[in-house]
Amino acid sequence: xxxxxxxxxxxxxxxxxxxxxxxxxxxxxxxxxxxxxxxxxxxxxxxxxxxxxxxxxxxxxxxxxxxxxxxxxxxxxxxxxxxxxxxxxxxxxxxxxxxxxxxxxxxxxxxxxxxxxxxxxxxxxxxxxxxxxxxxxxxxxxxxxxxxxxxxxxxxxxxxxxxxxxxxxxxxxxxxxxxxxxxxxxxxxxxxxxxxxxxxxxxxxxxxxxxxxxxxxxxxxxxxxxxxxxxxxxxxxxxxxxxxxxxxx
Amino acid sequence: xxxxxxxxxxxxxxxxxxxxxxxxxxxxxxxxxxxxxxxxxxxxxxxxxxxxxxxxxxxxxxxxxxxxxxxxxxxxxxxxxxxxxxxxxxxxxxxxxxxxxxxxxxxxxxxxxxxxxxxxxxxxxxxxxxxxxxxxxxxxxxxxxxxxxxxxxxxxxxxxxxxxxxxxxxxxxxxxxxxxxxxxxxxxxxxxxxxxxxxxxxxxxxxx
Numbered sequence: 440x441x442x443x444x445x446x447x448x449x450x451x452x453x454x455x456x457x458x459x460x461x462x463x464x465x466x467x468x469x470x471x472x473x474x475x476x477x478x479x480x481x482x483x484x485x486x487x488x489x490x491x492x493x494x495x496x497x498x499x500x501x502x503x504x505x506x507x508x509x510x511x512x513x514x515x516x517x518x519x520x521x522x523x524x525x526x527x528x529x530x531x532x533x534x535x536x537x538x539x540x541x542x543x544x545x546x547x548x549x550x551x552x553x554x555x556x557x558x559x560x561x562x563x564x565x566x567x568x569x570x571x572x573x574x575x576x577x578x579x580x581x582x583x584x585x586x587x588x589x590x591x592x593x594x595x596x597x598x599x600x601x602x603x604x605x606x607x608x609x610x611x612x613x614x615x616x617x618x619x620x621x622x623x624x625x626x627x628x629x630x631x632x633x634x635x636x637x638x639x640x641x642x643x644x645x646x647x648x649x650x651x652x653x654x655x656x657x658x659x660x661x662x663x664x665x666x667x668x669x670x671x672x673x674x675x676x677x678x679x680x681x682x683x684x685x686x687x688x
Numbered sequence: 689x690x691x692x693x694x695x696x697x698x699x700x701x702x703x704x705x706x707x708x709x710x711x712x713x714x715x716x717x718x719x720x721x722x723x724x725x726x727x728x729x730x731x732x733x734x735x736x737x738x739x740x741x742x743x744x745x746x747x748x749x750x751x752x753x754x755x756x757x758x759x760x761x762x763x764x765x766x767x768x769x770x771x772x773x774x775x776x777x778x779x780x781x782x783x784x785x786x787x788x789x790x791x792x793x794x795x796x797x798x799x800x801x802x803x804x805x806x807x808x809x810x811x812x813x814x815x816x817x818x819x820x821x822x823x824x825x826x827x828x829x830x831x832x833x834x835x836x837x838x839x840x841x842x843x844x845x846x847x848x849x850x851x852x853x854x855x856x857x858x859x860x861x862x863x864x865x866x867x868x869x870x871x872x873x874x875x876x877x878x879x880x881x882x883x884x885x886x887x888x889x890x891x892x893x894x895x896x
Contacts, residue, residue, distance in 0.1 A: 449852055453826060455833055478794025485801045486858070487827035489808050496711035500725055501704075508700060508736050566765050569818065584846075612846060619843050 452479055553613040553620045553643070554650040554657050556631050556672045561608065564624050564631035568609025577623055580610040584621045586636045586666065589684040593625075598678030602627050605679075618643035622671075623682070630674030634682060636666045699739045702748050703732060709749075709829065710756055716828075717760040717820050719813055731759040750831070753839045757821050764817045787863055789872035803871045804862050811861035819854030822847055 450456050451464050468476065558564035565572065570580035574590050581588060593605035608624040613635075620643045623634040637643035644667040650657045651669075659677040660669040663686060670679050703710075714731065715724040735742075735755050742751050793800045801808060812820065821840060825831045837844040866872045 445852070446848060449848060450833075453833070453851075475794060478797055482794065482797035482801070482859075483827055483855070485798045486808065486823075489801055490716060490812065490824065491712065491828045494708070494712040494715055496707045496728070497725070500729070501707055504729055504732050505700070505704075507733065566762055583849075612842065614841070614843065 448476070452476065452483060553615045553622065553635055554647060554655055554669070554671055556633055556656060558631045561626040561629060561631050564626070564633075565608040568611055568624050570610040572607070572609050574607045577607050577610040581621055581623070581636070584610075584612050586621045588636070588663070588666070590623075590682050591684045593682065596678055596681050598676065598681070602676065602678070604629055615643040615646045618646070620647075625676075625679060627672075627674055627676045627679065630672065630676075632670060632672035632674055632676050632679065634679050635669045635671055637669075639665050639667055698744075699736070699742075703735070703752075706749060706752065707732075710752060713753065713756055713821075713824055713829070714760060716812070716824055717817060718763050723763060727759050727763045731756045734759070747835070749829070750835055750839055753825065753829070753831075754841075757840055760821065761817050787860075789867050790859075790863060792872040793859075793863060793866065800862075800866065800871065804865060807862060807865045811858050811865070814861065815854045815857055816850075818842075818850045819857070822850040823854050823858075826851060 447456070447460075447464055451461065456464060465473075556564065558567060570576045574592065578588075578590050590607070593599060593607065596605065599605055604626055606626045608626055608631075610621060610623050612619055612621050614620075615637070618637070618641055620635050620637040623636070625632050625634065635647065637647055639662060647657060647660060647667055647669045651660060656671050656673060658670045658672070658675060659680060660667055661680045662668075663680070663683050668680055668683065670676055710731070711724070711728050714728045715721065718724050718727055731752075735752055738755075742748065812823075815823070818840065822836055825836045825839060826833075831839065833844045833847050836842075836847045840847065842850075863872070
């Protein structure tokens with residue numbers, strides 16, 4: 440069965456097809472396939488029932504949480520400002536929101552999660568990984584997300600002689616607007632950094648280019664094969680772009 | 689436009705209404721009830737502190753699941769459960785549908801699951817957090833692909849991949865258990881053999 444057919448089948452099972460797609464798909468089914476799909480539907484529904492069975496939030500836990508929320512609320516009420524102060528604060532806040540709005544409208548690309556390192560520490564960045572740690576796991580994740588690159592051992596990088604503790608923490612897929620990129624999460628000199636891969640010519644690649652111009656955390660970019668790669672972070676680590684093998688043949 | 693909650697009651701009411709399903713999502717994701725209590729408390733309090741960020745009238749459950757899912761990812765790493773990597777695609781070419789005995793499973797799926805008992809939970813536990821979350825959000829909480837993508841902050845295509853891989857892994861594990869314990873047979877069922885025989889005869893009669 441080809442990939443599109445598999446996806447169609449899954450979307451059909453999950454009720455994600457439109458009425459016309461459903462009719463078209465059903466018309467393409469043989470009797471045996473139809474019988475099998477009915478079984479699959481029953482199995483999935485059964486699994487849902489089993490997994491939803493017999494779990495309730497413990498009453499004591501909920502009571503404790505309620506009282507903590509009530510406590511937080513009454514603390515807030517006790518420290519409430521007089522009304523005139525609230526009005527003054529509100530006006531000031533409105534001014535700040537307006538100014539931030541103006542600023543944000545000009546810096547959308549810079550604040551896109553893919554072109555900044557949201558983590559403050561290496562540990563925080565490691566927690567954001569959706570792959571296992573290390574080069575092999577990260578490479579496998581990149582491949583799974585259609586980024587076909589081979590990575591070099593960090594110790595082999597030219598920058599390794601002046602930067603310490605270069606390690607691959609994992610990888611993560613992120614969104615840039617409606618497009619997506621895959622980021623290699625790394626540590627360098629105990630700072631969190633990313634190498635972001637976007638397909639050449641894509642909206643994400645364009646956003647990365649714009650982010651360079653906007654003076655955000657994108658430090659350097661390079662075209663590597665079919666991808667635009669960018670080093671992102673506050674720690675200067677341009678040389679991490681060398682981590683993709685086969686660039687200097 | 690964001691509105692203020694009318695006091696705490698309205699927000700807390702929503703939390704109270706859905707508390708069991710939220711707790712279930714956490715427990716099925718972290719498994720240990722002690723850890724689940726901590727993660728659930730942390731998620732509920734985080735939601736409460738950030739309640740001003742929720743826009744009344746929008747999907748409260750989806751907003752809450754975003755917090756719950758993030759807490760599960762962090763908890764599973766903090767407690768050393770390294771289930772989060774996308775499993776490699778080894779075996780992805782071997783269709784479960786063609787595995788011996790799977791026909792019996794599909795003939796009576798609910799009976800099969802009943803016989804598997806706790807094995808369902810054991811098998812579910814071996815999935816990655818992302819796979820578990822996708823399956824729970826889809827099969828138990830009935831969210832659409834697009835909603836799940838929003839909750840887990842993943843593209844919809846990735847959600848489909850997690851779902852497909854998770855389901856396949858689950859089926860493989862349950863089928864393997866079922867074959868080992870004799871719940872299903874690995875030889876063709878009687879009506880299949882009859883059908884095969886009939887088609888053989890039709891085929892041979894057509895042959896001169």
